[in-house]
Structures are given as structure tokens and as C-alpha cells.
Amino acid sequence: MVGKGLLEGMRVTLKAFFNKKETLQYPEIKLTMPARFRGGELELDNKKCIACGLCARACPNHVIEMATGTDEQKKRHLKSYVYHSGLCLYCNYCIEACPTNAICWDKNYENSRYFKEELDVDCLAIAKQKSAATTVDAAQADKPNAEQEDTLKRREKDE
């Protein structure tokens, strides 16, 4: 019959009309990213970092700018660590190159900025701020409601 294919097509769209919708209502419901998700900004753990420079050398696009120095015990430490997220290819080479697992992704996909300068992330400063905050928390650990605050913070971080 002429037109049979057209009627089949119409049946497909009518069936789709009554099917479940695939839309995710975004700001209210957010998807969790998989464990290996490569995105967001680099998160540095400055206690684990041994300032070897392998991450900066592995990067194809010279995205990581780091300055190292040696202190009195001839131990290398990190002086500055800037991550130019605007240049990054998200290829994961830096994280794979790091021998101590000091850097990882922060898995935050909502990282648009208003100004180009804000794309350059000072990972060392953020790491130091975070470690200062956790030492304050540890100091308040003997207070009665400190445990609730800790779990709240951890739940927020996971979301």
C-alpha cells in the first residue's frame, strides 16, 4: 500500500508520545559523575607532593606551571603551582605521571567563569586553605556536635 511507511513512522512517534521522558530536571537533580571522570580543576594535596615536576613535564600543552625550591634539609618543596585550566586538554597524563597520587580531579563540572584570569587556578593556595580548615576541624573534634558538622561537610563534598 502506498504510504505504509509513513503510517509506520507516525505510529513510532505516537508511541514515543506516551513513553517516559528522558529529561533530567537539571538544577534540582544532578547526575553523579563516574569514578574516573576527568573534569573540573586539578586538586593538589600538598602533603603528598614531592615537587618532582613529572606532571608538568608530561603535560602536552604546558598547562602546569610550578616552581620548586630546596630548603635547608636539601628536601624539595613546592613554591607555587598554577594550573591553567583554559589550556588543559583533560588528557589525564599529569595524574598518571604523578608517583605519589598528589593530584586528582575535583569532578566539578560547573566551573564556568566570568573572567579569563579566573581560569588560572592557584592549586597550592587552595590546598593550603583546605588543610588549614581541616586542622581547625580537628581541633574542634572534642566538641559534642563537631562529628555532625564533619559528616555534613563530607556529604556536601560528595554531592
Add this chain to the structure above:
Amino acid sequence: MLKTETFTLNMGPQHPSTHGVLQVVLELDGETVVQAIPNMGYLHRGIEKLAESRTYAQFIPYTDRLDYVSSMGNNLGYCQTVEKMIGIKVPERAEYLRIIMTELNRIASHLIFMGSLAIDLGASTGMMFGFRSRERILDLFDMACGARQTYTYIRFGGVSADIPSEFIPALQRFLADFPAMLDEYHRLLTGNEILYHRLKNTGLISGQRALEIGLTGPALRASGVDYDIRKVEPYGIYDRFDFSVPLGQVGDCWDRYIVRMEEMKQSASIVTQALEQMPEGTVMATIPKVLKPPAGEVYHSIENPRGELGFYIVSDGGTNPYRLHVRRPSFINLQVLNETCQGLLIGDVVAVLATLDSLMGEVDC
């Protein structure tokens, strides 16, 4: 005596259906095309030149960005070229993983083809359906390597990481659902008389002409020439799988459409076979940290969803390639646009562009 003139219509770089930034300068006589000259270069990023200042391993993320919807294929082509140069043997499990990823990517790429063809011809529902199915594949890739479109998963000597435990059940669920999805697309698009009449007998490319001009991929097979690198010169472990290569008869737009729809089915069958045969083991061979291939040149090509993707590397013994050239199928396939479109109407130009399936990232490199 009335004289008619042709007028120049510019299907400019910003156009809803030129699949990226491509300018087609159409010379029209009323509605009939006299000449259709593609003008590319709007997405040129100098990737081949960049290769000369990156080490071999550092170049892998850049190959993702060539044909950005089939990144696994690009990675595979480049890695196999370098492995051929150095002589690295890839472990068995890694070979099977590479096949699974590449064939899944072929399905994803052909779904984009189908969606773009549908929306260029006016059936925007087809595009939504195609992209929705592609999301399932992208979720699988996200699980395996953390990215949805630029994977950098295939590395020298194997793959970067083994698949997580939830990958195989999810893949099996997808493979179980896929025939029903394909059936829905066939009922919506392939059976549609309007689509059939739009695509049938337009944009004919004869097998002879296709071979002369260097056309490869599904466009060549739609013209009747049986040339699939996976069968002619199997790379990796393709010789262990049982799949057929769909062929067209006349080389019109309809054949190019049907060949790609059939290829999706064949790819799903290859993935099923690979899942059954995959052994346990390591996924990465031991390779030196600093790669310095011997001086010389090498060329290796694979069957990408768009055609024969080839990498030609000239090495001078150092850590960076001396010259790297990519034989890009979309670029070479696009040459055929002018002679195919002569005598067609404007609507057919859109159909021919959609069925040639050129991706601008690959055309411009």
C-alpha cells in the same frame, strides 16, 4: 531574446546543515546547481605542525580532536602506527578491549550520521532518537575512561586502564537493547517514503569514479566496491571475528545511508563476539619511558567510521616526530562534492553533504 544568468548563493560557514564550519559556494541556475565548490579551512588548528613539537606519547590527546566523534579510532590508528615503527606487541586483553571500544565508537559515529541526516532533511525527531541512544554509549565510555568524546584511552602498548567491574553488565544491557533501537529507527526513517524519494537516485558516484578520486569508507562501499581495510589487511585481531561488509549497488545517497545502518548491526555483532572471547590478563605492555623510534618512515591505516584513516610518520631518531601527516578520509571524500552535485537541486546538496558524512575537524585538521 531573453538571457538567463546564474547566481551565486553562499551556503556559508554559518549554516544549519553544513556539519560544521564549511562554506559551499553554490552557483545556481534557478534551483539547479551548476557548481558547488567547498571552501574549507575554517577549523584549521595546525595539528600536524603541533606534532613536531610534542613527543610521540604527548601527541595522543591531539589525535582525539581530529575526527572528534570517533576518537577511539583516531587513537587506535596513531598508536598502531607507532607500535609498527617500534615493534611493540600488545597483550591479548588489550587487543580485545581496543576492538570493543572502536566498534562501539563506530556505532556512536553512525548514530550521529543518522541523526544529522534526519534533521537536515527535516525530520528532527530522528535526530533526538539517535542522540538519545548515543548517550548510552557515551555513558559506557565515561565509565571506562572518564571522558565522553575525547578519550585518550588507547595508548602505546595497550590501553590506559582496565575496564571497571560495572562496565561489562552495562555493555551487555546496551547490546540487548540495541536491536530494538535499530528497529525503531528503521520504522521511523528507513520505511519512510518521503525519505526514500529524497535519497534515491541522487548524488550518484560510480564505483570507477570513486576509486579514481580516492573515496574510502562507507561511501566507497555504497558505490559497489568491496574494500574494507578490516577485511583486506586486518589490523589488530580483526581476522578472528566473523562479520560481513555491507555493499551498495549504485552509489546514491540511499545506498550510503543503508550501508551505514547495516554497519551498525555488524559492529554490535563484533562487540558481542569480542566480549565472549576476551581473556584475562594485563592491559599494557612494558614500553620504555622515553620513546625514541629508529630513523625512518612508516605509514599505517585503519578503517575509521568515515573511511581510511592513515598516519604517516617520518622519524629522525629523536623524541619528537620529524613530520607527521594524517591521511584524513573526510578531507579526501569532500572533493567529490562538486562533480556529484552538478545538476542537482539545493535540497540534494544538503542530502549529499549529509551522506558523505564529512566531519570538519577532520577535514581541516
Add this chain to the structure above:
Amino acid sequence: MQEITGLFKIAEILRDILGRFLPNPQLVDICMSLINIGAIFTIISLTAVVLVYTERKVSAFMQRRSGPNRVGPGGTLQSVADMIKLMAKEDIMPAGADKWMWILAPMLLFIPAAAVFVVFPFDNKAIFADLNIGIFYFIAMSSQSVLPFLMAGWASNNKYSLVGGMRTVAQMLSYEVPMVLSILGIVMLAGSMRMSTIVAAQQHTWFIVLQPIAFVVYVITATAEINRAPFDLVEGESEIVAGPFTEYTGMRWALFFLAEYANLLAVSVIATTLFLGGWNGPWLPGWVWFFLKVGGMIFLFMWFRWTFPRLRIDQLMSFGWKVLLPLALLNIIVTGIGMYIYEFFS
């Protein structure tokens, strides 16, 4: 002067009130005409707002998405937000455009779309003007919408618009002929061109049962007349990027849009009146049946748009002249023979 009826009993009530205040009966008539005009424009505006929202929701549901659901409860105020946005846009006129033709085109397109509302039978004795050439008036007025497309296409000084304008003229003229012939079958059956007579003649059987071919031909030609998929290559977005409308922004574009949806409502109403029995139906009041049937026809047109790809210009022309026109003529011959046999036996 034609018998002028009114909508429900409101017209009679208004006429009484005005008659008490105004001395002259002619003055009452003039006031009633002005009120009718105002009512028509209100209906058109409401129609456009409701149909835009419906189209977006229907298209979304067919593509397994949700459609607008943020602005207002369930997204119902989305069209209002769109209208406000369009009114706030900058008014740009292309350089080198033929100024007065370019400005007049959307307005001239809107006028026939509004003028055909006069002959719609919403309920028993509820028509703005029950002309005895009712359906002929509809055909004549809707043919007027060809010229503004060509005006817009030419005056925009843009090759895409010109190609679109030429395509429109070809398409709309080619599909007028089968449409008129399919309507002719109905007129033969009903014996008159007056809308109320046609609806009254369908009290026992709807004409779609007696004239199925005419219904199919009418639906196809109506889709072509209002430039919707699969015949929307006038504004074929993937080829000529909005055709004659390319250079219009803001409120001017909104007028085109309004006219397009008013046309959609118009052909649905005509299909309902001619083929589906108008306001006839058991239990429920007439106007409820009317709106249900019109809603069904509108859903059918939207269903076509979101399923089918579009036809090429040469395929469209050959389909209209070589397939639909012979079908419509065949329908008339069969109808005539059928009527003769029916009269012969009864």
C-alpha cells in the same frame, strides 16, 4: 444585507444594551461590528499563544523530552515570555531593502489570516457572518496569503529570501487547485456553500464517511497551504534558513509567526466543519464538540510535522499536479455519479 448572527446569546444581549443607549439602529450595527472585530483579534492572539505552547509540548513529547516546564505552572506562560522577548528586540531593516514592501509584507500576511475567522461556525447560529458563499469566501481570502511571501522574499534583498519566496508562490498556487476541488465534492453533497447548511447536512453522517478521498486530499493540500512539514521547504531551515522570513526580527517576525498559527487554526476549523460534522454531537454542547474536533485536527497536523522529513521542490510540484489533482477530479466524478444513482433510487 446578510443575516448577521452572533456568538452564543452574547451578541443578542449586547445588541439589546446598545439599543437602549444609542438612538440609531445603524449605530448599533456599527458598534456590534467593532466588537466582533475586537473579538476576532482576541481569538487570534489567544490562539497563537496557546498553539505555540501546544506545538512545543507536542514536539517535545514525541521526542521523549519534557518541553517548557519552568515559566508558569507546567510552562504555560512560556509563550507570554516569548512575546515579551520579541517585543523588546531591536528593529533592524536590511540595507538595500525595498522599504515599504518590506514593512507591509507581514501586515498583509496577517490580514487574510484574520479575515477568514468571520465564517467559522462555532455552534448553532454562532457565526460572525453566515454568508451564503461562506466556503468560497474562505478559499478566496486564504489565496491572498501568497503575495506577501513573495513581497517579503523580494524586498529583503537577500538571495535566500528570494529563493524562499519563489518556492512559496510555486507551492501555494499548485496546491490551491486540488484543495478547491476537494472542497467542491463537499459542496456538491451539501448543495450549498453556506457554512451552517454544510454543518446541518452532517447531522446523521459526517462527510468524512462519504468523501474519504477528499478528506485525504484536503489534509495534504492544507498542510502545503500553511507551509508546514512535510511541505515546509519555504522555511526549510536546513536549506534556506528561514526563507522569506530571514531578515525579519522582533515584532515583525512575531506577526509572521502569528499568521502561521492562525492559518493552522483556520484549516483545522474548515476540516472540522466540512468533514467532521462541525459542532454536531450527542450529549455535550455544540461548542465543546467543536473545540474537541478542532483540537484533534491540530494534533494531526503537528503529528505530521514532527514525523516526516520534507519534500524536495520538484517532488512537491509533481506530487501536487500529477497525483493530487487527478485524485480530486476522480473524487468529483465519483461523487457526481454517486449522487445521481442515489437520486435515481430514492
